[in-house]
């Protein structure tokens with residue numbers, strides 16, 4: 217997308233997304249392997265590959281789109297990638313993403329120092345389920361498929377693509393909330409609730425390359441579930 221720099225105000229909202237490869241067989245043994253930074257205008261600011269220090273057990277390629285060749289050719293050490301990220305991320309930025317707190321933890325970015333605040337799309341797009349009297353939360357793929365018509369089936373998770381999805385969903389939320397028709401947001405919620413949820417990669421593959429994918433019901437590795 218072409219953005220005329222002179223006609224739009226500087227970006228305030230950014231999405232940061234991290235993809236990880238497996239460095240062990242339990243579902244917590246992961247290391248950062250790709251970092252993306254996309255601004256609110258869907259401009260891709262950074263796409264960084266990281267070469268993990270620990271030996272990689274699986275690149276989880278169908279899930280991450282990452283391969284050994286890619287990381288060996290283009291990967292940089294994590295510290296270097298995070299240093300570059302900090303250079304490009306304005307300190308006043310608001311970070312948007314699905315479970316964005318987790319990405320920020322991976323990168324050890326600090327609130328008030330590296331960014332101003334976080335917007336978690338999981339909370340933004342939660343839907344009250346009157347049948348079960350509980351909030352339903354959805355994966356980003358479900359939201360992107362239902363609301364943006366994004367073909368998410370069998371597509372691997374590229375950090376850049378995921379960050380663009382996040383920004384687009386965030387912009388859509390703002391558009392819906394600003395709609396003069398008060399039913400616009402309600403209708404979107406109904407659509408999210410009504411659409412069938414496609415099983416996630418972890419559900420389809422409780423184990424991949426001998427690595428536990430952390431599906432709570434099918435986990436056999438016994439590692440704790442950390443948030």
Ligand SMILES: [Zn+2]
Pocket residue numbers: 242243428429430431435436437438439
């Ligand atoms: Zn497990």
